[in-house]
Structure formats: C-alpha cells, structure tokens
Amino acid sequence: MAASVLKALCIGCGACTQMCPYGAITVQANQARIDTAKCDECEECVFACPNGAIIL
Numbered sequence: 001m002a003a004s005v006l007k008a009l010c011i012g013c014g015a016c017t018q019m020c021p022y023g024a025i026t027v028q029a030n031q032a033r034i035d036t037a038k039c040d041e042c043e044e045c046v047f048a049c050p051n052g053a054i055i056l
C-alpha cells in the first residue's frame with residue numbers, strides 16, 4: 001500500500017514534499033496529496049510529518 005494522508009491532521013506545511021525521494025507528494029489548498037503510482041513506501045514522509053498525518 002502507498003502512503004496516504006489523514007486529511008483532518010494535515011496542515012499543509014510541506015515538510016513531506018521536501019523529504020520524498022520520489023517526488024510523489026504535492027500540496028494543494030493546504031492539503032498534501034500523494035501520487036500512489038510514484039510512492040515507493042520508503043516512509044520518509046511518515047517521519048517528516050510534524051502532525052502524524054501520513055500513514056502507511
């Protein structure tokens with residue numbers, strides 16, 4: 001399973017987009033969005049998120 005964003009917890013800070021080695025995350029309207037086709041399940045974004053908003 002690719003990573004997914006818990007919308008209620010995401011504050012759109014963008015920390016995850018910078019950490020993703022595959023460029024799979026974009027932020028639009030203060031919400032992170034993950035391109036599941038690009039996600040390699042590395043978990044970098046899970047550790048990067050200050051709000052616990054990304055799960056695998």
Ligand code: SF4
Pocket residue numbers: 002003019020021022023024025034038039040041042043044045046
């Ligand atoms: S798990 Fe890794 S590849 Fe997938 S979105 Fe997060 S940082 Fe990117």
Ligand code: SF4
Pocket residue numbers: 005009010011012013014015016017027031032048049050051052053054
């Ligand atoms: S790091 Fe977390 S709170 Fe920030 S944009 Fe990504 S998912 Fe949202």
